Structures are given as structure tokens and as C-alpha cells.
Amino acid sequence: MSKYDIERIRNQMKKNQAGRFRDPLEFRPPKVEAGKTLKFKFFVLPPLRKGDKVVSGQCSQSMEEYFCVKTGGHFINNELLTCPRILNNEECDLCTYAFELMNETDDKEKRKKIAKDFLPRTTHMMNLYFLPSVPNPQDLQGKVLYFNAPGQAYEPMEACINRDNAGGDSDNPQPFGVFFDETASFPYQLEIGHKGGYNDYTKSTLLYGGGARPIAASDAEIRAILDCRIDLFSKIPEPNTAKIASIVNKLKSFSGFDVTEPKDDTPVEPASRSEPESRIENKSIANERPYEEKPKSSVVVESHSSDDGGDDDEVDPEIQALLKKVAKK
Numbered sequence: 001m002s003k004y005d006i007e008r009i010r011n012q013m014k015k016n017q018a019g020r021f022r023d024p025l026e027f028r029p030p031k032v033e034a035g036k037t038l039k040f041k042f043f044v045l046p047p048l049r050k051g052d053k054v055v056s057g058q059c060s061q062s063m064e065e066y067f068c069v070k071t072g073g074h075f076i077n078n079e080l081l082t083c084p085r086i087l088n089n090e091e092c093d094l095c096t097y098a099f100e101l102m103n104e105t106d107d108k109e110k111r112k113k114i115a116k117d118f119l120p121r122t123t124h125m126m127n128l129y130f131l132p133s134v135p136n137p138q139d140l141q142g143k144v145l146y147f148n149a150p151g152q153a154y155e156p157m158e159a160c161i162n163r164d165n166a167g168g169d170s171d172n173p174q175p176f177g178v179f180f181d182e183t184a185s186f187p188y189q190l191e192i193g194h195k196g197g198y199n200d201y202t203k204s205t206l207l208y209g210g211g212a213r214p215i216a217a218s219d220a221e222i223r224a225i226l227d228c229r230i231d232l233f234s235k236i237p238e239p240n241t242a243k244i245a246s247i248v249n250k251l252k253s254f255s256g257f258d259v260t261e262p263k264d265d266t267p268v269e270p271a272s273r274s275e276p277e278s279r280i281e282n283k284s285i286a287n288e289r290p291y292e293e294k295p296k297s298s299v300v301v302e303s304h305s306s307d308d309g310g311d312d313d314e315v316d317p318e319i320q321a322l323l324k325k326v327a328k329k
């Protein structure tokens with residue numbers, strides 16, 4: 001008899017086989033079925049500064065004054081590649097490639113498909129504190145988690161910041177200003193419905209309630225909540241521009257485009273920012289020279305739906321045919 005519990009090991013094995021690594025600190029909204037609605041209530045927590053206490057130790061870099069970090073990733077070869085365009089406003093070869101493809105066709109459906117296959121999904125990453133009450137399920141009550149909020153869920157937050165007052169309707173006052181101030185905050189209600197096969201977040205809203213209020217009853221409780229925040233930057237892999245360039249080269253050669261050899265002066269960004277623990281071993285195509293072998297379909301592009309949390313694990317079989325079609329135009 002081993003001192004290790006075989007049942008627990010088997011359970012863990014099943015979990016590991018079930019899909020990609022799931023970060024227990026990330027809130028991933030469940031997929032909502034047609035005709036159903038799910039609600040969650042939380043406070044969005046204030047931005048972190050470098051050195052602040054976080055759940056894993058100290059925060060690695062400051063979030064300026066803003067409560068969230070805008071990010072996005074391309075899902076290629078079963079790996080999420082951070083998009084340098086969205087994260088840092090820098091050129092992204094994959095985005096450029098997608099825009100080029102889109103420019104070559106007027107077919108709306110085709111353009112939509114290219115966007116879905118190649119363009120990253122923009123999300124807004126933030127720390128949440130789930131209220132210790134319903135409608136939150138018990139396992140979420142009182143928890144601090146981070147959330148990659150899709151655009152629909154982010155919009156009410158932006159609108160709130162842009163409001164200077166509660167509005168003219170005293171029967172229906174609107175939350176306004178810095179809704180994420182831990183001493184004067186408005187709770188957020190995430191309401192998830194279903195639309196066309198995807199989660200729909202458009203009914204989500206910040207709640208005025210009795211007006212702005214502290215996120216907990218005492219300073220000590222507030223402090224304890226803030227100290228559980230997550231260093232968001234540690235959850236975003238550094239954009240790997242060399243790998244992205246290599247993938248684009250493969251896609252181009254496969255689809256009949258001219259293959260441009262990588263320029264020697266192309267800056268290869270080292271993956272310097274705190275290496276994420278979930279990074280998969282870099283044995284893939286990043287280190288291959290794209291012109292060393294005949295192009296083949298080694299780049300697997302996976303579609304992700306726009307708002308299901310990037311959970312779509314299906315490999316898209318149509319993409320290669322599509323690429324051929326589009327490239328020959």
C-alpha cells in the first residue's frame with residue numbers, strides 16, 4: 001500500500017487528460033445553454049502597483065492607474081500566443097497576415113472566418129472579489145480570482161468611468177466614476193445568457209444599490225481581500241515574436257504565398273518577463289527555419305469563438321482549404 005492515494009492520483013490523471021491546464025485562480029464563466037441565464041456578483045478590485053502584496057508574493061509590475069490589462073492571444077498549435085499588437089501596440093505578423101487575407105476578399109463570410117481563425121480575441125484582465133452571498137455559487141463566495149472579461153462584459157465598466165454623476169433619474173440612479181475603489185465601490189452583476197451558440201454578456205451591469213460602498217465591513221477585511229489579488233502580468237506570456245513570425249512563414253508557404261526569409265536584424269524578443277509556469281516546452285516550430293523543408297500542414301490553426309473564454313478545443317479542418325482558396329485569388 002503506497003502512502004499516496006491512488007484514487008486521488010487517478011482523478012488527477014483524468015483531469016489532466018481532460019484538456020489544457022486550468023488555472024484555479026482564473027474565473028472562467030461556464031457555457032450557458034439556450035434559454036438559461038446565470039448571474040454572478042463581484043467587486044472589481046483596484047489596480048496593483050509593483051511590490052504590492054499579491055497571493056503569490058509581490059506584484060512584478062505596476063498596472064498604471066487602470067483596473068485592467070488589455071490582452072489577447074492567437075490560439076495556434078494548441079498554444080495561446082500573446083498578441084504583441086493588443087498587449088503592447090506593437091506589430092504582430094499574424095494579425096498583419098490575417099488583415100492581408102481579409103483584404104483579398106469581399107466575401108463577408110470568408111472575412112468573418114479569417115478573423116475568427118487568425119485574429120486574437122481581445123480581453124480585459126482584472127481581479128475580482130466575489131461577494132460572499134447569492135447569486136454566487138458557494139465555491140465562489142468570498143473568493144478573489146482574475147477574469148479575462150470579454151468586450152461585452154467590459155463595456156458597462158467603461159461607461160461607468162465616463163459618467164460624472166448618477167444621472168437625472170432619481171428613481172434609477174446610475175453608478176458613476178471609479179467603481180473599483182475599495183472604499184467606495186459599486187458591485188458588478190455579470191449576467192450570462194445565450195445567443196447563437198455563444199455566451200452573451202450584454203445584460204451585465206454595475207449596480208448602484210444604495211450608492212458606492214466599501215467592499216467589506218472593516219479595513220482589515222478589505223486589506224485581506226486586496227492581498228489576495230493576482231499579479232496579472234504573471235499570467236500573460238511574453239509575446240514571442242520569433243515564433244509568431246515562424247508560424248506566419250509556414251502559413252504563407254503552405255498557402256502559396258511567397259515565403260520571406262527571416263531577416264537577420266529581426267529583433268528576437270527574449271521571453272524575459274517572468275516566465276509563466278504553464279508554458280509548454282518550446283520544442284515546436286519556433287526553432288525551425290521555415291525554408292529548410294517543404295511546407296506542410298504542420299501549423300494547426302484553431303478557431304476560438306469570440307466569447308466562450310477561448311475554450312473551444314476543436315481543430316478547424318476547413319482552414320487549409322480556405323487558405324488555398326484565398327491565396328489563389
Ligand SMILES: [Zn+2]
Pocket residue numbers: 074083084085086092093094095096120
Ligand atoms: Zn496578433
